[in-house]
Amino acid sequence: MSINFAALVRNNRSWLVLAVCFFLGGFFLSYTTFSQDPEMVKLLEESSLTMLQELGEEVFTVSPLQGLLILFLHNMSSVISIMFLGFLLGLPALFSALANGAVLGLVAFQLAESGTSPLPFLAAGILPHGIFELPAFFLSVALGLKLGYHLVFPFPDRSRGQTLRFILAEMGFSLPYLAGLLAAASAVEVLLTPHILTKFI
Numbered sequence: 514m515s516i517n518f519a520a521l522v523r524n525n526r527s528w529l530v531l532a533v534c535f536f537l538g539g540f541f542l543s544y545t546t547f548s549q550d551p552e553m554v555k556l557l558e559e560s561s562l563t564m565l566q567e568l569g570e571e572v573f574t575v576s577p578l579q580g581l582l583i584l585f586l587h588n589m590s591s592v593i594s595i596m597f598l599g600f601l602l603g604l605p606a607l608f609s610a611l612a613n614g615a616v617l618g619l620v621a622f623q624l625a626e627s628g629t630s631p632l633p634f635l636a637a638g639i640l641p642h643g644i645f646e647l648p649a650f651f652l653s654v655a656l657g658l659k660l661g662y663h664l665v666f667p668f669p670d671r672s673r674g675q676t677l678r679f680i681l682a683e684m685g686f687s688l689p690y691l692a693g694l695l696a697a698a699s700a701v702e703v704l705l706t707p708h709i710l711t712k713f714i
Contacts, residue, residue, distance in 0.1 A: 599660030
């Protein structure tokens, strides 16, 4: 595929913007909902937060190298699923963007409720590894949404088969870059983030 990564990002910037908007929409919707009805917190705690806690226990109860590998494989399998399950009309990508934003909104709400300013805590706990992880996540969502949309509406100058082959080629081309970003994110999250967070706990 005769394209570089910068061109891939540039060619999909509208889908990336859409992915970010869904993520932020999930964040603000959940934060607003929990502010108005705190009882709703229990619903998300029993699902998403429980899974995150289990993953955290799995990652941080083994050696740093093992934890890094576990986290990397988990995140890599997630972005691959988000992209290729775009065949389901892009719905998994849409749901993933909303759900991840909602989880972040829940964390922000719980911090605010406990009297902790959410912004510094989230910046310390998410920003260091998020610099690498969020671009990978947003690109996977963007390509998943794109696949779902063009499965129904092919490119104007191409058949549906040609359109799908092109998008799948974009996905395949992006995988090494996604892997690099997620490897860096996993290293930062396992090796640095816990030490940074100790200043806020």
